[in-house]
Amino acid sequence: MSVETNIRFQSPPELSAFRDRLSSERRDDINRITICAGTGCVAKGSIRVFEKFTEAIESRQLDATVELKISGCHGFCENGPLVVMKPAGILYMEVRERDVDDIVEKTVTTGEIIERLLYKDPVSGERARNEDEIPFYKKQMRVVLRNIGKIDPNNIDDYIAVGGYSSLAKVLSGLQPEEVISMIERSGLRGRGGGGFPTGRKWRSCRNAPGDIHYVVCNGDEGDPGAFMDRSLMEGDPHSILEGMIIGAYAIGAEDGFVYVRMEYPLAIERLLNAIRDAEVYGLLGGNILGSGFDFRIRINRGGGAFVCGESTALMASLEGRAGEPRAKYIHTVEKGLWDKPTNLNNVETWANVPPIIERGPEWFSSLGTDGSKGTKVFSLVGKVKNTGLVEVPMGITLREILFDIGGGVKGTKKFKAVQTGGPSGGCLVVDVEEKGKKGAFNLIDLPVDFDRLTEVGSMMGSGGMIVMDEDDCMVDVAKYFLSFLKEESCGKCVPCREGIRHMLTILDRITNGEGSAEDLQLLEELAETIAEASLCALGTQAPNPILSTLNYFRSEYEAHIFEGKCPAGVCKQLVTYSISADNCTGCTLCAKNCPAGCISGEPKELHTLDSSTCIKCGICYDVCNFDAVIRR
Amino acid sequence: MEEKEASQVLVHLEVDGKSVSLAEGSTILDAAKLLGVQIPTLCYTPLVEPYAACRLCSVEVEYPRGGGKVVTACNYQVWDGIKVRTDTDKIRRIRGMIVEMLLARCPDIQVLKDLAEEYGIEKVRLEKQEEGCILCGLCVRVCAELVGAHAISFAGRGLDRRVATPYDKSSDACIACGACALVCPTKIIHVEDQEGREIIHEELSLGPSKAITLPFMQAVPNIPYIDTEHCIHFQTGECGYCAKICDRDAIDYELQEETIEVDVGNIIMATGFELFDPSVMGQYGYGRLKNVVTSLEFEHLNCAAGPTGGRILMTDGGEPSSVGIIHCVGSRDENYYKYCSRVCCMYALKYAHLIKEKTDADVYSFYIDMRCFGKGYEEFYHRLLEEGVQFIRGRAAEITDYAIDSDEEGKLIVLCEDTLIGALRRIPLDMVVLCSAMKSNEDAKELSRIFSCSLGSDGFFIEKHPKLAPVSTTSDGVFIAGGCQGPKDIPDTVAQGAAAAAEVLSLIDRKEVEVEAAIAVVDEDRCSGCKLCNTLCPYLAVKYDEEKGVSVVNEALCKGCGTCAAGCPSNAISARHFENRQIFAEIEGLL
Amino acid sequence: MSKIKEVRPEKVAEILESFEHRVDSLIMILQDIQEEYRYLPEDALRIVADDLDLPLSQLYEVATFYRSFSLEPRGTHEVKVCLGTACHLRGGPMILENFERVLGVKAGQTTPDLDFTLETVNCVGACALAPLVLVDSDYHGETRPSKVKDILGKYSQK
C-alpha cells in the first residue's frame, strides 16, 4: 500500500492537521481484521491466512464493510498466527486457513465467537476473549511495543494516526538540542543494548566532541541467540525507531545516520526501507525536515553474519568496509567512532524509547522502573516456557511474575530448573523453587529484574533474552553450548579470547565425555580469570560468565559428570544410554522402523529390545515413541 | 608511538611507585620506557599504531578517584593522577596464562620459551597445536600502514584466522622489501627468491642490508645515504619512518641531485679503475656456479663491517674447507687485457694468509709468475710457502661442478696444468676466488674528451711523459693519479696522489699563470673585420671588437693551435713561433 | 541450474552502481555478488577492489571473515539449522546430526552435486517454532529428527 505521493509537510502544524484529517476519516463502525505478520507468525503461515481472508471477504462482497490489515509481532508467538477482530475486540489464536470461512461466516456476519480459537488458560482451562483477559498481556506495560498490533508497519498513515512523529514535530517547533538532551538525561533512560550506559550522558559527550561531522548509528545486529525484541520492533513499528533517530540526530547535530541490521532479518530490512522511503516522501526525513532547515539521511546496512559486530567498535569497522574487529575503547566512540568521527551508537530499543519520552515527558518515564533502571524493558521469553514470546515489563518486576504469571511456567510436565539471561555473555540463575537451603542454591525467584541487580548475582541484562530451562537441561551442556557459540563467533584478534575459549571448551568436552578431573575445574577458573580480565572487548571479558555462574550455582552437576560419570539431566551423549522400558512399550514397531542404525529389534506387539553397543544415540526413537517407552539416562 | 613534537600539556602519573610526567597522548608503555620499567610486548612495534592483540603488556591501573582495572600498556593513553602497577600477582598470573596459551599454540618458538621461563611455566597443561604464527598481526599492519603495499591480510575468523595473501596466490602487490620478516617476533617469515625477483639473503647479501645506510664505515663525509631503489618510500610513497625518528629533521625525501658549477684552476683525475667482470669468461663459471667470487667480493667478505662481519662464509652460510685463488683472470690474456694488473699476486697472497688465519681450510694458488716486486713482498711470499699454501704454477683452464668421483661431489673442481710437474690436475674446492683484471673505467673515453687528455690503447689515461711527467697530462692544469693512469697498488697510488697534489700546489703557489707562448696575434691594419676567425676558434678566444672594427685575440684563452691563422683570408693573424715565414723556411731547409 | 557462472564485469558494475560505489555498503555489494554467482569469484573481487579503490587483501579479509560469504560455490538450496539457545534446548543439535547423516556432509559444507549447502545459524528470531530449520527463505518450524528426510524431499526435485 503505497502512500499518497503528493503530500510533503512543510511545517509541524501541517503534520498535525493531516493527523486530524486521518482520525476524522477513521470509521470505527466497520469491522477491522488484523492478522499478525511478524516472522514467527509468517513462519506459521499467517500470509496464507491473510490471502484466504481476502478471498473470503471478496467472495461475499463484504469488502465495503470489512477492512483487512496486517500488523507486527504481538509477542505471543507460541500461539501464532494471531488474528484480532475489531471493534468486537476478539483475539483468535493458531488460526489456520481452514478456520477462515468459519470466522467470516460466524464472527464477522453474526458476531458469534468460535470457542476453540480462543486462548485457553492452561491452569484454569477458561477461555479468554481478548488481550486484557489473558495473563500473558495483563501484567505487561507496553511502551515501545505500544503500536505493534494496532498499526500496519508498511503504512506511515497508521503510524501518524496513532500520534506518530508528534514528538519530532514537538522537537522541531522550538526545542533546542540542549533541551532535548536534558530531557533524555532527566528521564534516566539507559542503553538497552546490554551495557546500560546512560543515554543522555552519551548524547551530551557526543555532541560536545570536536569535529563538524557527527554520525548516529542504530545497532540492529541483535546477535544474542534467543533474543528477537529488536526484530519485532523493526518489523512491527519501524517509524518509531526512525523518529527516535531523527530526534537524536537533531540533539547531537548529526546529518548522517546508519541502521545496521543483521542479514538474518530480511523482513525487518524490507519494512525499514519502506518506512524510510515513505518518511522522505512526507518530508519527515532527508532534506529540510518539516521545513526546519535540519537535514538528516538514514541508510540501512546489512550485517555480514558475525555476532561480534554487535559490539560498537566492531560494528563501525564493519561499516567502514573492514572485518568486524573491535578496537580498544580507551578512546570512546563518541569522540572517535565511524571514520574517526564522533559517533553515537544506540540499540534499536533505546531509540524506540525516545519518542514516548519526548511525547509524555521525562518525569513520566522516570516514574516507571526502579531508581537505578528507569522505564520498561522488552524481554524475549524462550526455551522450556509455555508462553514463548515478547514481554515488555517495567524494570524492577520480579522473575516470578515474568516466568510464571506472564510466561505461564514450564511447558510440559518437567520441573523448572533455571533461567539464563544476557545472552552468551550472561549467566545462568537458579530459580529452583522447591529445593531451598541446598548449598549454593539461591531462590532468586523474587529477584527484581534490572541492570544492577542482575549484574550483582553474576549475570547481566544483556539484550533481554530470557531462556527458561527445566530438569531435562544439563547445565554443563548449556555452558558448553554458549562456549562453542563464542568459539565460532570470536573475531580471533586477541589471545585470551581466541585461545582461552578454545581451551575452556576442550575441558568441558572432556568433562561431558566423562574424562574430566578435579584439576580441570581449577584450570577452568584460572583460564576464566585471564579471559575476563585481559580480553579486548566485551565478547571476551563476559565469555566466562556462563561457566562461572553454572560453576557457582550448579557445581554439583559438574562433580556428577567428573566423579560419577553420570549426566543427571540425561543430555550429555557419551554418558547417556538408551533403553526400552518393559512396562510402557506396546510393540508398535515405530522406533524400529525409524532407527537409522537398525539396533532396535522385536516382533510387532511384542516388547522391543535396543542393542546399546551399536546405538549411535541419534535420539529418533526417543522422539517418535508416543508411549514414553524409550528411556534416556 | 612517541610524538616527536611533544605537545605542551604534560600528564603526571605514577608507575610502580615512581612518578613521571610526559606529554598527553603518550601511553603507559612510553612512561615505562622513560622510567626503565620492563613491560613485555609481542605485538607492539613503534613503527605502526598499537594493535593490543596479544594482551601480554597488561598492567593494573588505579584511578585517582578509586576503582581501576587491567588495561594494555601499549595503547592506554595516560591521564592525570593514575597509578600504574606493572608487576602485581594478578598481572603475573595473567601474563603467565597468556604465555601458556601461546606456547600451547606454538610449542617450539624460542621467544615464547624464554617468556615461559620468566613467568615460571614448567608444563603446558593445555591442548597442544603445531602452529608457528601467534597472529600478532605485526606483519600485516607493517605491510599495510608502513610499507603501503597491502600484500597480506588476515583471513578467516576466530580459530581459522591466519595471515594470507588473497586466494593464497603469490601476491603481485608484494615488493619483497622484507619488512614483514624483520618485524615477525617468532621469526617464521622468510624472504625467498621467486622467478628472479630481487631478494635480500640474510646470510650473504653483498648489497646494503638496509635502505638507508653508510656507504662504508670509513666514508667521508660519514653521512648515510638513501638507496632509492630499495627504499620503500620511493616505491609506495608510504613509510617515512627514518624521517619521523630523526630528531634533527635532517631527512628530506624531495632533495634531488644537483650539478654545481665550480670554477677551479686545476683538476686531478683520480677516477680509479674497474674490476673486469669475469662472467664473460664462461670457463670460470662466475655468476653460474655458487661460491665462485671475484677478489672484490672476497674482500667484502673479510670486511668487519661487511654482511658476514669479517667471517669467510659460503653462500649457504657454512665455512669452506678448501679455497682456490686463480691469478691473472683476464690479465696477461690475448683475448682480454694483455697488460699485467700488477697487484693481483700480492693480494692473492694476502687472501691466502687470511684464509689460513681465519679458517683451517687448505689453500691452493694457481699462478703464472709470482710477481712480488715491492719491499718485503718476496719475504711475505716465502712466509706463505711455510704456512703450507699449495702454489700450482699454471693458468687454471676451467672450473666445473661435474664430479667424476665421490670426493668431488658438490665441489668446484679446478682443471689446471701444473707446469712444474708437467701434469694436468683436478683440484676439488669449496670456494674459488678469481683475481680479475683491473681495467679502465667505462666512462674514461668520455672524461678524456672533456679534459682533452688522450687515452692509451689499454684505456688508461696517458701521462704527459712516462718518465718526466707521470702525473700531468697534455692539457695544462689537468693531472692524473692512481688506477686511472694504469694498474697499480696502494703504495704507488698514494705516491702518485702526493705527486699530483704537489704539482697543483706549485701552480697555485705561483699566483700568476704562465700564458701559452705560441698564441695568435692580429695585425689590426690588415684585418678586414670579416669575423671568420671568430667562428674557427673552439675556445672563443678571438672576438670582434665593435669600436675598432677588427677582431682581437684574448691572450689568456688562446691555446695557440693556429687554426685561425690558417683560415684568415687576409693572413691578418699570425701564430707566434709558427708563422708562415718560419714554416716556409723549414720546408726549404728540408728539401 | 547450479553450474558455476562466468563472471560478467558489467553485472558487477551494475551491483556497484546500485550501491552508489559506497565503501560502507561493501558487505551488501559482496552479498549481491554472492547471490548472483553462489560464491565470490576472484575476478569479481578484483573489479570491486579497483572500483572502490581498496586493496584486494582487505576484500579477501572481509570475504573470509563474515559467514554469509563463501569462496567455493554453494549449493542451489541453503539448509540452515538454527542453533540459537531456544532451538538448542529443544533438540537443535540432534536435528543437525540427522541432516549431516542424510546429506552426507558436515555443517558448513556443500553436497558434491552442488544441490544442498548445510549451514548452522544462530537464532533467526522465531524461537516460538524451535527447533527451526530454514531452507532458502522457507521456515520449517518445530522440526523433529524424523522429519528431516521429507523436508529435504520437497527441495531435491526443484
Next chain:
Amino acid sequence: MSFEPRIVGFLCNWCSYTGADLAGTARIKYAHNIRSIRVMCSGRIEPTYIMKALYEGADGVLIAGCHPGDCHYQEGNYKALRRYMLLKRILSEYGIEPERLRLEWVAASEGERFARIVDDFTEQLRKLGPLAIKESIAEAMKDDIDPHEAHNVESGEADEA
C-alpha cells in the same frame, strides 16, 4: 738505384708527432724518406704550405693529425680535413696527382701505425715517380717571370665552404 721519393710530413704536436716519437723510442724500422715538420695542430696547416713543399721538390706531402674527437684543441683536425678535401681537387688542375697528398689520423700511441703509413706512402710515391713541379713550371714560363718570387703570390681560397 731506384727512385727515392721525398716526403714532407706535417705532424701535429699532440698526437702524430708524439706517435712518431714513440715509433722512434720503440726502435720501429720505417722508411727514411719522410722529413717532418711539427705544427701545434693539423688545423694550422695552410694549403700554401703544401703547395710550397711540392714546389720546393717534395714528391708527396703527408698531413697527420689526431683522430677526430681526440684533438687537443677540440676541432683543429676537422678544419684540416675540410682544407684537405678542397685542396685535393685543386691539385689535379695543377697537373699534380692528388694521391701525392695524403691525410692520416695517427694517435700518440700508434707508433707502429705511423711507421706503416710512411712505408706505404713511400711505395706509392715510388710508383708515381718524381714530381719535379718546379722544373716543369720553369720550363713552361721560361720567358716571363723569375720563379723565385712565385712563392710570394697570395693564393688564398675560401676556407669555409
